[in-house]
Amino acid sequence: MKFTGKKYIKSESLPFFWCSGCGNGIIFAAMVRAMEENNLANKDIVAVTGIGCWGKADDYLTTHAFHGTHGRAIAVATGIKLANPLLNVFALVGDGDGVTIGGNHLIHAARRNIDIIVIMANNLNYGMTGGQYSGTTPFNAITSTSKHGHVEDAFDVSSLVKSAGAGYVARSTIANPRMIQKFISKAIKKKYGFRFIEIITICPTHYGKYNQIGDPVEMLKDIKKRTINIKKTEQFSTKELENTITVGEFTDQNIEGYVERYRKINN
């Protein structure tokens, strides 16, 4: 069945403000399709965003929305969900927002298994402020603040969130929009616990330019070339897995969510 997600899109605000070649439109489309696939009512959705390119996503939504501060979307979402557990609370965060300045909130929300869905657009740099390095920028990469090459290693965010205790963690790339939709849809269906979907995306304007990877099409091809499904990673050595992108479901458990556990313990 084909879904458009149209009822969640503020069409008069289109086109998106994102640069041409940006992957955020692909993530956005997959997200609203997954919402429609699950027949979510607009009134039952709160989209919580922070600051960053993907943090502008709520500008195009016709759901309830909270556009807050840089890095704190997950903390705001926690308060909304606990105060009204009937709501479907989505935190839409980037890599700078969600795991660099907001890294502490991310791991604690995962540990608590707070019943929210986090959709992280990971474009490996701070796009909105001009392409500086973030907590997911790879070693040696060139950014506007690592012109000699990046000194630090990057977070493997999905592995981090999995080990912090989240009930559901999955990663896809913008080269596979159907997979993004499938994971978000599954996260919605699960209803409970902390559900985290990381999407590896591209920033041709900054990261692509600085690292001379080429135009958006070349960047997409590069992502495709480096993608390995998590089910197949066992076939490869650690050395062979270097510089690859593991996609798939990192964990999928039915752990009791925070809301349910809180209710049981405090009753």
Place this chain on the structure above:
Amino acid sequence: MICGNQGGRFFLQGNIAVGEAAIKAGARFFAGYPITPSSEIAEHASLNLPRAGGTYIQMEDEISSLAAVIGASLTGMKAYTATSGPGISLMSEHIGLACMVEAPCVIVDVQRAGPSTGLATKPAQGDFLQFRHGTHGDHMIIALSPASVQECFDLTIQAFNFSERFRCPVFLALDGIIGKMYETIEIPEISEFKFCNRKQATGLSEDFQPYKPDTDLIPPFVPFGSPFITRANGSGHGIDGYPSADAHNHEQLVSRLINKIDNYKEEITLFKKYYTDDMEVLIISYGCSTRPAIAAMKKARKKGVKAGVLQLQTLWPFPGNIIKALLPQVNLIVVPELSAGQLKSEIIKYSQGIPVIGVNKYGGKSILPDDIVAAIDKENQE
């Protein structure tokens, strides 16, 4: 709850009186991070909120604590947090957010000696200017300060009422002395309280605008989950809640956030006066410096010095007009405070040339009545 729905006399700690009053005022959400000397408020909430059908959560820091409080508030719940100066420093980011998204909430600060970690268990009044100017950008804030356990209870109710009425964060400024002190207080029957709940939007239609203010400059509230879609936005926004970087729009927005409080300054200004009718020496105090101020006033009067006390219960918006009105016969203003002179610096703006002297301690020790009397004597000798 210690006092339940019954009225009566109770022997309570200041921090506990705050917790009891918060739940009585209808608060059902607390997010916080433990810090001395405020932790009893968190402990009280963790024990009592679940029993009242509410939620307590201990967050990873004060930044996320206030974020969660704001999120909860916008679902329609009365929400609060409690901390001390170091926590207020971390919360500063979201004090601005609460102002901007117009989320009613109460932030309790049990002040301790700073700067930085300072003296964790020692009282201070060094956050006076931080309440007003802690977060960046132009805005107006409400801050109340109790000087007894009874006032801890009464002003907590008042803080929730103001936050709901004006859709803004309200500070409740305790200090290590007032928060940790035990006294017997009188709690009225529940039917005798006046509780204010935020103005709800009514008669909504499809073209509902979440930030369209009424004539009182306050936009009616719609909670997340309502069939009428609402938006909260910490960035510059139009009345529809969508972003706007238009200069005129932003000036209008910031002016409204200031004026929706400033215009009701008279209603917000709470204070107590002692022996001010014939006074020549005016002692201005708040919080823990009030008791030594009153004792010093009595001592001074015995010596023939006509002293009076103005106790500020509302710190912000600053009640400068109340001070001005008391000045005609006054020839000396004395400001005892557990800070190097923050309150004094604000009073000077309204003192109309009358000498203002501070009695300042900031080592964690209380001000004594004799400290104030000595300061008056010294000034009168010169």
